[in-house]
Amino acid sequence: MKQPLLTIVAVFSLLVACERGKGIEDLETGEEPVNLVYPLLDAANSRWFFFSSATRPFGMVNLSPDTQIEGAWGTGYRYETDTVKGFSHIHAWQMSGVSVMPVTIEGNEKVLVNDYFSKFSHDQEVVEPGYHSLFLDRFGIRAELSATHRVGIHRYTFPTGKKAGILFHLGGMLGPSEIAGGHLEQTGPRRLKGRVTNLPTIRRPKPIQVFFHVEFDREIKEILPIDNAINRIVELKDGGDEPVIMKVGISYTSSENAALNMETELPHWNFDRVVRETQTVWNDMLSRIEIRGGSDTQRRRFYTDLWKALQGRRTISDANGAYPDNTGDSFRVGQIPLDETGSPKFRHFNSDSFWGAQWTISVLWSLVYPEIMEEFVSSFLQYFQDGGLIPRGPSGGNYTYVMTGATSTPFFVSAYQKGIRGFDVALAYEGLKKNHLPGGMMSRTGYEHRSMQGGNVEDYMEKGFVPHPNPRGNFGFHQQGAGLTLEYSYQDWTLAQLAKALGKNEDAAYFTQRSKNYRHLYDQESGWIRPMDQDGQWMSPFDPYDYGNGYVESNAAQFTWFVPHDLEGLAELMGGNIKAAEKLNQQFEQAEELGFTSGTSHAVETHPEYRRIPINYGNQPSMQTAFIFNHLGRPDLTQKWSRKVVDKAFSALSPELGYNGDEDQGLMGSLAVLMKLGLFQMNGGTEENPMYELGSPLFKKAVIHLNPAYYPGATFTIAAENNKPDHYYIQRKTLNGKTVGGFGIKHSEITQGGTLTLTMGSMPASR
Template sequence: MHKHTLYIRLLCFLMVGLSASCKLKVKTVEKVDEQVNYAEMVYPQLDTENSRWFFFSSASRPFGMVNLSPDTEIDGAWGSGYRYKTDTVQGFSHIHAWQMSGVSVMPVTLTSSNQNTIFRDFSSPFSHQTERIKPGFHYLELDRYQVAASLTSTTRVGLHHYRFPDDSRAAVLFNLNTMLGPCENINGKLQKEDNRTLAGQVVMKPTMRRPKPLTIFFKVKLSTDIASVDRDPTTGNYLVSLTNDSEPVLMKVGISYTSLANADLNIQQEMPHWDFDAVVADAQKEWNGHLGRIKVEGGTRIAQRRFYTDLWHALQGRRIISDVNGAYPDNTGEDFRVGQLPLDESGKPKFNHFNSDSFWGAQWTISTLWGLVYPEIKAQFVHSLLQYQKDGGLVPRGPSGGNYTYVMTGASSTPFVVSAIQEGIITEDLESIYEALKINHMPGGIMEKSGYEHNTQLGGGLKYYVEKGYVPYPIPEGKFGGHQDGGSLTLEYAYQDWTLAQLAKKLGYEEDYQYFLQRSENYKNVYDATSGWIRPKNLAGNWLKDFDPYQYKVGFVEANGAQATWFVPHDLEGLAALMGGPEKAAQKLHAQFEEAEKLGFTAGTSHDVEEHPEYRRIPINYGNQPSIQTGYVFHKLGRPDLTQYWSRQVIQQTFSGLSPATGYNGDEDQGLMGSLAVLMKMGLFQINGGTDEDPEYLIGSPVFDKISITLHPDYHSGETFVIEARDNSNENVYVASLQLNEEPLVGPVIQHSALTSGGYLELQMTDQPTIDNNSNDNDL
């Protein structure tokens, strides 16, 4: 039996074994790392009935430039890529990124009946029964051609393993000119360099969000000889026929956004050999190294598998766009250029450059998780964002293809960068970083631009926010982009101003500190005391007529007024005062949770049903970013017991399934919902995004008996931080007492400096609510 065939059968056996054990309780053990293969715990098919182009990954590394996987739908950014219920493969493509796609290939067998139609009719059915997926690996069988296809990758190189039927005419179709997910691929070219090497390039057309084209350069190396390369004059696509060989065919595809030479260099540096199983093993080792930084004990097998699947989501989606030598595509200026990242003393890039969806909502998700568990990743993203500013003048809020996209709203990168500084991850050039961030908060900066407003800067309403203290709804000048919703924009700008003020304070810029601190109180200007909600105003200062707090996307970005009202993470005490005090505020929010529970705390099971007449009126939505912090708002209202109770309910109903049919119930923007689920299950949350002087973590209700976090020696002084929840159960969701390193902890809060010093946090769990000193009332 061939070594790779044996590998596949062994993998099948392991996966069946995992499935059979899903309902078993897992015993608590002291050395979890010796008992658990974390990569094998991941269930990549989670929510794939609802996935979008960049949502699903299989044969990829953390943040890999190459994310090689089968595509069953190829038309549009939404509802495309790997869709579990579509049983026909359209090809294996190498790029699944924010507004980016490319290099789709399809192994085929040629016959007298299909050789004249193969360029138009090439898709193949497959069965999930024979499919096997895990991080860094994908195996399936193309039933039409009887081809067994296995996929794996390094960061920048995809590796294919095809076993064709004996005596078949084997070929690989390169669909370089095609609609592929979010964008059309055009001007595809492929040429033979030698008997086993091909060189090619393809252009990704601009999209509404990514306004400039980008060329993908790629090199292909085969383990067998090329018989011929034929181009179809109608489609412009290529068919590479292979010599008839009974051995499996291996194919390397290295990509680059800068040059063919760098695509070749990426292969030389990352995959100089042909050992498929070694690449798979190395991928699993890399994933285990990342996933194993958090070790959970207790709970069901399904709960643990879902946790590591959530964590896996937090480590992908946002893709590397720089080569191994640090070359990267810079599309921020009028003309495309190849940039060069700074190199360290050994000649290696100091950081990677990234393609990324918005940081809108990142303050409650990846910013917190990466800062605690993956500080080296957070540092790289900060340096990447600042590189964009050096090249194009603005810190982006969601760059694609080396290009500004102006996705979503505000200056969402400011809290992310400020938190990295406050956490001690970024320590140099703070003054220049501050000046770079400040640009976005002033005229000419990114706050002036609404969503995807590429050529104007009126849609964000910044001048009104500065002059009047709020962004009017509607913007009087008219429509310029997306998300011109004054209620949400005012709240967002106020929070982001507060975070910038914290950095100004740290640097001793007192005048700036007071200026942005004053602006951060603008949220008060859109609070309507009569209705008790945040309410949009027009330019004249009149409240929106016939206001309905449950009307979706009327003055609010991807939210209704009930959801958006609680977006004051920097001053919840001030918001509570406007509502008549923390007790009344807690009652109001508690009632919203009781109502939202009837719909499972989400506006449907996917982003595309949020505007359904029933779902859109939900008062709390854990399927989109604007209100995902609300469970921890109770903490700031003196009711941590309600945080503990409701966060457990949200986890149970929203983030506990393990099925292709559900998972994140909405908008999983490149790991935001996955990381949110991880943080809630760990019982750690930063309500203001970790942007104060010594960031604080609010302690919730961990779902596992024991959680061990391995701290990073380059960024943290401690080695491990352990959270143990004694007597934890589905009923014992409340924290009766806390001890940090065997000393009583006053209040369910821990500072970043204390946590990263390492130690042991013990929570005594109970089924009775325990009220914080700020409140004496146990009834709502």
């Protein structure tokens, strides 16, 4: 690495904060970005890891109220449920834990230990990035929450004259996991320690322990002795009318490290200071992009999208660099390498799949937050060193094999091609190549923990496609042969680009040839990518709008266009650019009638009507489709449809609406940000000196503050002159005063800094 990563982050945050301090009035309202975030977006459709309030970017602690606690989907904070069932510290991919509830003790503890839920009202609730406050009607308690990176801090105001207690949920279902093995003990007049275990799930195959260390600002009276109770109630000594402050540090390695995390990050008791500092962290991150123009709702939604892009994927390493390694036959505590100051070089992460990341976080992070991209690459390489595979979505320190393919390959290659190289590139290539061969990630479909049959990369290599149905039998989720073939083809192409860059010419030629395998499944008669069985027979009957039959979470109309590396070749199969553009344009016209999404949440994606939509911006397989027109000689249609998609699918600002599907830990938020900036990368930025394609920017001005540790330019500005709601089209474009041709600009041109000026109009520019 060029410098210790945490030093880079700290210095750059200071530089951006100073620069933002000079130019904050450029924001239309004069408000800081953190104050424009709307955390309740889509909260009525929340899943366990979706909702965030009291947390920092990628925080180990994501402290918030839970109103539903049974299962991974439809749980956590659900806006339309009026009952709080605890305040959990962990809302992560396939993990939960350390749920607490303040209660008043009135001689009812034997009932209370299992019956402690409380009604609340949104009228007495405040939700901000880094802060959540609500009133528990049943107990008359005002609860306030905030957090550092690894420590949750609570402030509870109890009613006068009532005995104050804190209930610890130590067993039973909590979101995606069943909690067991709960233990709580007092270790000092004001201290507790404990642990719980997340039992295995269908997605996470091994248990993972959570250790926690608790401190109060007043003395503990006792842990109430209640026979046969799984949960525990801690009674506190009387403190008059003063609020109770409680700090909870967590760790996945030991009680000692949970205490160390608290000592390192939160040695004081000033709740309001934590809120201020946490919101400053968020503001510094969000301020890397400044916008001007648009409505108040559009500005608030933009910063909410950007905030979501930095959510969901959680830190699992301690402040000293210890982390849980579950990749081997037995659990071990690993250690992240330390820099010359004794600090960990990177954090280790729990993460949902990178399925679709090539069009979302991979593009946004590499441009605006390159240090985060480097951390994730380093973390995933640590998994490779420990367990022998680069993951596509790890949980609890182990592989989950979530989704399909080698989705991490484009992420790594994009980082390398953009100059983010503070990692062992040779080691990375070794791990990535392994994933594209038998025994790697392409051998396994979703959650296939104990076999390597579902991905069927062997037939892909031998026949040139993955047969559907899988002749080997049923193994993991998402055994959809046509979809797998297209994913593998694209991912092979991206690996070929890295092989070429590293001078591995034989590998480059081999994987380039494999990247053409998608052609075997193009059916000239129907005009779609069509599943084929092991004998080379087309699936029959065939319905291009039949959801999930050969295509991962989509249909043939959507997935046919998943050839981001060779759209020219796909268009040729379709009869040329003109016919391909006409076909895709008709799909957009049909999809517009349904708002470009399969309903307003992932839960209704399989609805008989919604599932037949030809373009679905509520899930990953369709994310790139509006920008395909750029490659078919029709940039005007890219500009038109990308703006219309933003207006219909990514403009709401309410608890009931937001992403109209599966947000998946920043993927939809990142996509929305990029589309509103008017930037995109069709192949995920995996070619040499990648190109950013242009769409239709939403705002009249956007300034991106570039990280000087990675890029030489200070800022890159996108200025859209004459931009109005119906002015979708780019009439003229200049970069630093010079006319720009084509439909995009290179990564090196952006990172040198400067201004891209776009003149917008209501009619397409003459072609």
